[in-house]
Amino acid sequence: MTVPVDDPDVIARILANTDALLLDFDGPICSVFAGFPAPVVARQLAEILTEAGHVLPPDVAAATDPFDLLHYTATLGGKEAELLNAAFRAHEVEAIHSAEPTPGAHALIKAWKGTHRNLAIVSNNSRTAVETYLDLYDLHQYVDYIAARTAANVSMLKPNPHLVSQAVDALGAQPARSTLVGDSTTDIEAANAAQIVAVGYANKAGKVEQLMEAKAAAITTEIQILLVSLHVV
């Protein structure tokens, strides 16, 4: 089966059948680590663990994705996991100030609310980071619900459907009439597991194939296409 890419008609049909729009944060809304590169964050998190006396496996010590360190630390148990999550959260909040908004994202968020339908952000990033971003750009009023990382749910991040289902339930939507837009295979997997519609946002070379393989219902390479498909530009 071929997955439609950048097809405004397909996207328009999906959006017409959507009551609850769920947006992943890092990617569809902004590039969180545009000005504070994720590998720098990963290195600083590795340092915290090393200074606390942990000998990291080579692949963890060399990780460039902070989430790799977060998941590793979860295996070390309560105190360390809490410490690392807090440190990561602080770095994420700092990164928000140099995060780069995705072209069309803020307009889409506002236009969606203009159609009197619900919108949620579903993110593996910390809730505090997402809220900091919404404060910074004065977007809180357009977002009905935030399902994001807290100290309590680190083990249930996407690809686990937990956050997706949490948002769908909170918005009182039917899964079949809910759509998640995400830029990672883990977004598509979480959406499919939660039995909602998955739209892939392929914002980098090679992602079209990855998102297709993860079984996205449709793929867009620009958030603008969703906006066009709402017929508001």
Ligand SMILES: [Mg+2]
């Ligand atoms: Mg993302």
